[in-house]
Every structure is written in C-alpha cells, then in structure tokens.
Amino acid sequence: MPRHMKVRELMSTDLVTLTEDETLADAERCMRRGRIRHLPVVRDSKLVGLVTHRDLLAASFSVFAEIDPDEQRRVFSTIPVKDIMHRRITVVAPDRPVSEVARVLLKNKYGCLPVVDETRRLLGLVTEADFLRLTVRLLP
DSSP states (O other): OOTTOBGGGTOBOSOOOBOTTSBHHHHHHHHHHHTOSEEEEEETTEEEEEEEHHHHHHHSOOTTSSOOHHHHHHHHTTSBGGGTOBOSOOOBOTTSBHHHHHHHHHHHTOSEEEEEOTTOBEEEEEEHHHHHHHHHHHOO
16 A cells, blocks of 8 residues: 555545435435445535444344335335434544554444545545455555
C-alpha cells in the first residue's frame, strides 16, 4: 500500500443514501438492488446515521415466527430507518492516511467508515471492499 495514500483516494463516492423518514423496506430494497451492506442516512447532505445489513437482519422477525414474507414487508414499510439507525458513528476525514483507517476498521470490526468534512457533509464511504480492491491492484 502506498505509504502516503489518503482516504479520499480510496473511498467510494457513488453512494446510495437514505433520509430519516424512509422505511426499512426502502433500505432493504436499496441494499438488494445495489448489492450493498451500508446505507448512510443524511439530512441536508449531512450524515446523521448509518443503517447496515446486519441492522435489517436484527430488525427482521425470527425465521421461526409464523409470519409470512408479505406481512414482514408490510411491517417494514411502516418503520422509519431513524428507529434503528446508528447515530453515534465513527467517521474519518478525507485526508486521513489509509493505513490509520485500516487499523480503525480492523480494531473495531467495522465494515465501513463514513468520510465527512468538518461540517459532517458526507463525502464518501471507505469499506472493506475498497481495501480489497486496493489489495488486488497492488498484487503482481
């Protein structure tokens, strides 16, 4: 990995985001269509939360419950993401060294870190997949 590489050179910027009032059904649909696991929640372009695939799984009804998939979808369409989103999120600045960010991801077992400016405007996400792409680029 280049020693002085910054997060802005690695982060994903083509993001799918949600607003606080969108529903769990919206989040599930976005994740399925985009084949993504992390959805930043924004208000006026500022990061206010994060919903992950794991959060949706936790919110799902037990597979042992006697509820059919249509009923689960109906319930998900009534619950806003603000009810389950993480509000206290570790974020990184775009000029942070990639090596430091990799250590934060590993130490905390995070799947992603939102990249924000000093006003908390969402600039991108740095994910495990971004690091895997970098690894592939650097391999002979």
